[in-house]
Amino acid sequence: MTQRPVIVVGGGMTGLAAAWELQSQGVPYVLLEAGDNLGGKVQTLHTEDGFLVERAADAFILGKPYALELAREVGLEPELIHPRPETKRLYFLKGGRLLDFPRELKMFVPLDDDAFRESGVLSPEGTERFLAEVDVPPKAPTDEDESLASFMSRRFGEEALNFIVPMAAGIYVANPHELSMQAAFPQFLKMEQDHGSLIRGSRATPRAQGPIFGSFRDGMNALPQAVAARLTGDIRLKTRVAQVRPDGVRLEGGTELRGRAVLVTVPAWHAAPMLAAHFPDAAARVGELNANGSVAVTLAYRADQIPFDMNTHGLQVDASEGIAMTAVTVHSSKLAGRAPEGAVLLRVFFKNTDPQEAVRLAPKEVARLFGAQGEPLHHFVADWRGQNPAYRVGHLKRVAGIQAALPEQVRVAGASFTGVGIPDCVNAGRVAARAVVGQLG
Ligand SMILES: Cc1cc2nc3c(=O)[nH]c(=O)nc-3n(C[C@H](O)[C@H](O)[C@H](O)COP(=O)(O)OP(=O)(O)OC[C@H]3O[C@@H](n4cnc5c(N)ncnc54)[C@H](O)[C@@H]3O)c2cc1C
Incomplete structure (x- = not known):
């Protein structure tokens, strides 16, 4: 008798990685995806005139090795590219002015006090309070979770949030007063305990050598495409699961598997x-x-429409600036091959904003900040309202409670649960697949 398959619900990065792991272990599987293509949120568009547009992820962190390992296994490593170091300059928008980002930062922690002072990203008092973090005693060890806002203002002062929150928002679209430190930034909780201070800890640990992020020549969607091309199991698109049962699933329409x-x-x-x-x-x-929600507007311009020197990766917006825009990435400077010669491609990110309003605001902001003249050649909007997982304080306990409330043959995995970044999703899919294989023998 043939073995019943493991059913994978969803064909985003998590589901594809789970299917790949099952296949690697010789376990039969069926992957059910509601949409008409694989990759979930990882979506890349190519325009006829040579622009490459990412609707969500544009790169992934290499420090967590899972996405790169998967890329290697599916033969995609030769396509790996990295953000261009020669255009690494970043700005910080504060009080309507573009300031140079502080030099010598490790994530948001200054490695050099004077470089941080010179940047002016905080007021003089806010800067000194920030740097005085070295003298703030660590919290007594505890299992209690804490919000990002509570942790960062306790250690760096209230004003520091204006600078730190935009950087955290690059990963987690979240209310800083709700975002769980244990789920989102456990490394900083550990550093506080191990070194007594994040500044001291960051300065004591060596900086990572080499590139920090990776992407692919043909865009991020190359990864799900390469995995999908090597999956030999039963993959069903346009197949929506309506109900999960102890022994399988019921599809929309009533079919049971x-x-x-x-x-x-x-x-x-x-x-x-x-x-x-x-x-x-x-x-x-x-x-x-x-x-939580976010909206990303991608704009294409001819280079001669923009007088500003666009050899920059972009800007982040001070959290107290009081505008809907949160960041701009100069995608064509950040990564090679995103725009044809003589053109610029920008991604303008907004908080939970009406997409039409975001499309109206984005070129106005680009005109205000970079002096862009005329209309953009293209605009694309990616509406992610209500689609960014929010890890609220207590998230890890909530996730443990979910798995404990399910039988061992039913598991949840993916961005809502154990990490939103692509490496975390890949790892979550593979770990879940290994767990069912281990349990079921
Ligand atoms: C704007 C934005 C920017 C981002 N930038 C980055 C970045 O730069 N780097 C990074 O690492 N990460 C980034 N991320 C995060 C990352 O892209 C996602 O967390 C990750 O792709 C989620 O993968 P997933 O498989 O868990 O979920 P999803 O991609 O959401 O996939 C879930 C799949 O399940 C399917 N599905 C839903 N319901 C059903 C059903 N009933 N039956 C069958 N199938 C169903 C969906 O159609 C979908 O294909 C970004 C996310 C966004 C929104």
Whole structure:
């Protein structure tokens, strides 16, 4: 008798990595994806006139090796590219002015006091309070979670949030007063305990050598495409799962599929209704996981429309600036091959903003900050409202509670649960696949 397959629900990076792991272990699987292509949020568009537009991720961190390992396994390593060091200059928008980003930072921690003072990203008092973090005693060891705002203002002072929050927002679109330190930045909790101070800890640990981020020549979607091309199992597109059952799934339309295990890799807001009928306790817990929203507008210009020197990776916006825009990436300077010769491609990020309003505001901001003249050649909007997982204080306990409320043959994995970055999603998919294989033998 043939073995019943493991059912993977969702064909984003998490689901694809889970399927790849099952295949690598010789375990039959079925991957069910509601949409008509694979990759989930990792979406790359190519325009006829040579622009490469990323709707979500444009790069991934190399410090967590899982995405690079997967790329290597599917033969994509030769396509790996890195942000261009020669255009690494960054700005900080404060009080309507573009300031140079402080030199000698490790994430947001200054390695050189004077370089931080010179930058002017905080007021003189705010700067001195920031640098006085070395003298702030560590919190007594505790299992209690804490918000980003609480941790950072305790250590660096209240004003520091204006500078730190935009950087954290590059990864987690979150309310800093809600974002869980344990889930989002456990390394800083550990550093506080190990070194007594983040400044001291950052200065004591060697800087990573070589590039910090990677991407692919043909865009981020090359990774899910390469994995998908090597999957030889049963992959079904346009197949929406309506219900997860102890022995399989029911599809929209009523068809039932039986499996020896089910890996649910869709975001929490899709997972909760799927689990409700058979696993109401787990579904209620999944339903407690929130989401935040963001909107990204990509604009293309001829280089001669912009008088500003665009040899920069972009800017971040002071959290107290009081505008909807949060950051700008000069995508064509950051990564090679994103725009044709003589053109500039920008990504302008907004908080939870009406997409039409974001499309109206983005070129105005580019005109105000960089002097852009005339209309952009193209604009694209990616509406991610309600689609960014929000890891609120207590997130890790909530996630442990969800898995404990499910039988061992049903697992949840993915960006809503254990890390939003692509390396975390890849790892989550593979770990979940290994766990069911280990449990079921
Ligand atoms: C604007 C933005 C920028 C980002 N930038 C970066 C970055 O630079 N670097 C980085 O590492 N990460 C970045 N991320 C995060 C990263 O892209 C995502 O966290 C990751 O791709 C999520 O993968 P996933 O597989 O967990 O979920 P998803 O990509 O959401 O995939 C879930 C899949 O499940 C499918 N599905 C849903 N419901 C059903 C159903 N009922 N039945 C079957 N299938 C279903 C969906 O169609 C989808 O394909 C960014 C995210 C956004 C939104």
